[in-house]
Amino acid sequence: MDISKAKYVSLISGLLFLISGIYMIYNPLFIAYTMNIIFCILLIIEGVSQISAYIYEKHESRSIWRLIEGIISIVIGIYFFIGDSIGLPLAFITVIGIWLIIIGISRLLMARRVMEFERNIAQRLIAAGIVEIIFGIIAVARPVAISNYIAYLIAIALIIQAIVDIFRFFRLNRMQRKMK
DSSP: OOHHHHHHHHHHHHHHHHHHHHHHHHOTTHHHHHHHHHHHHHHHHHHHHHHHHHHHSOGGGOOHHHHHHHHHHHHHHHHHHHTOTTHHHHHHHHHHHHHHHHHHHHHHHHHHHHTTTOHHHHHHHHHHHHHHHHHHHHHHHOHHHHHHHHHHHHHHHHHHHHHHHHHHHHHHHHHHHHHO
8 A cells, every 4th residue: 555545544444443432422322322232132143053053953952041041042142132222231330349349348358358368368359349449339339320431431542543543644745745
């Protein structure tokens, strides 16, 4: 690819990143919607995979649980695809929040056991446990805010990439003029 084509590819890439980044700032739930579509498709594919595995397994080794898992995966995938366009990503954030709370409590319990042997490690475990519990509570209480925050971080990254690409266009443009 010669320099004149490369500079325009860089400019187009930069403009697309810039448009995407700005769009995400004004529509932060775009990431949640996109994640929802991808998760729904994956759930449906997983469900079909489980059901087909059930059908094609030898009768003696078939597990009704595989069939049930497949049916449930398809039903949930279709439900979130048709009915609740943001529910799955928010449910995912909520599950992560619950997991953080459980892990945080576990760290606090470990710290209690370790305190008499390794005070320094116990203090770190306490700090980590408290932070995990706080983040977990925030994720459970405010999954939309967390989703927005993630979208804003991605939007900022896209805008930074856009700036880099647009500057590359101008640098390549200068290089091309110098070569003539």
